[in-house]
Amino acid sequence: MRSLDELEVAMFRAAVETREDLGLALQQARLAAGLSQRDVAVRIGASQRYVWELESGRDFTAIERLLAMLGATGAQLVVEVPEGDVDG
Template identity: 45%
Template sequence: MEYSARITSSESLGRVLAQARALNGWSQRDLAERLGTSQRYVWEIEAGKPSIFTERLFAYIRETGTTLTATIREPDEPTSEPTPDESSPDTTTAGERRG
């Protein structure tokens, strides 16, 4: 099953990322360990804490009429390690479709 949401602010991005984390069965601390960062950092992202980067990013998105959408794919079962496909950088470019 997939869930999609339009991302319009750091707050909406944080909510989607929190949902994705929860669907994977991870606590904020679990995800922080996987990312090599602190639980506080994960909390700040999920809370939509503004930063100069996110403020400029969403201003850019609004100004150019761009729509940013996130899709969460519900995992079959929680995982503890990323699969090779998940750890590879996404090389899809604008205009390409996945399918």
């Protein structure tokens, strides 16, 4: 069992049921980490537009299928954003 000192405290926690939910969670994670969309794009090897599209809840077939599978199996995707910076 972990002590309270070892537990991370989430400043944002969300169940993701739609691509819009996912976009908001990704945006909150980026903001909590103090990163711009361009910073994230560089870190993941994508364009800033791609990051914007993810955060905007744009229609990506892979995301729709992932969410559909979660729903079909009764599983839930939960995003927790810890406080503070992230190591890149």
